[in-house]
Amino acid sequence: MASSVCLKRCQVKTRAIPQAREMETASMRTGRLLFGVLALTVAILGSAAAQRSDLPAGPNRDVVSRACQACHDLSMVIAATGLSRDGWNATIEEMISYGMRVAPDEREQILNYLSDFLGSTSPPAADK
Numbered sequence: 001m002a003s004s005v006c007l008k009r010c011q012v013k014t015r016a017i018p019q020a021r022e023m024e025t026a027s028m029r030t031g032r033l034l035f036g037v038l039a040l041t042v043a044i045l046g047s048a049a050a051q052r053s054d055l056p057a058g059p060n061r062d063v064v065s066r067a068c069q070a071c072h073d074l075s076m077v078i079a080a081t082g083l084s085r086d087g088w089n090a091t092i093e094e095m096i097s098y099g100m101r102v103a104p105d106e107r108e109q110i111l112n113y114l115s116d117f118l119g120s121t122s123p124p125a126a127d128k
């Protein structure tokens with residue numbers, strides 16, 4: 001009996017100030033939105049951190065690292081992951097046109113590395 005009285009009184013109270021309920025919903029919505037933004041931020045930061053600025057380990061990694069970082073960050077190289085061997089070959093040609101200087105044997109090593117580890121058939125780079 002006592003509880004039903006309370007329930008009634010509470011209902012009356014809430015009905016008396018309908019805008020309070022509205023406000024509560026709105027602030028809850030804001031809270032959810034904020035939480036969503038926060039979660040998104042964390043996700044973006046997380047993926048930025050997961051986005052490697054380092055090349056996957058493999059033979060000739062050092063050659064590639066040195067040759068390509070002469071002009072720009074390795075993240076630019078990593079961002080191009082998925083190119084076919086021909087694609088990487090063309091990229092190397094493009095970089096040579098920008099002024100990259102590599103010996104022919106290095107060029108071969110670089111192409112091998114890129115198509116093997118950042119190529120269209122490479123497995124996704126494992127985390128460090």
Ligand code: HEC
Nearest residue numbers: 067068069070071072076077080091094095098099100110
């Ligand atoms: C002589 C300087 C130089 C070197 C060395 C160099 N790059 Fe670049 N690279 C550039 C420039 C300049 C750009 C930017 C072009 C632009 O803004 O469009 C670039 C852009 C890129 C891009 C972005 C896509 C594109 O085609 O513009 C990739 C991928 C890339 N380089 C890969 C490499 C790789 C792999 C190496 C090492 C084998 C390398 N680069 C070495 C100058 C260089």
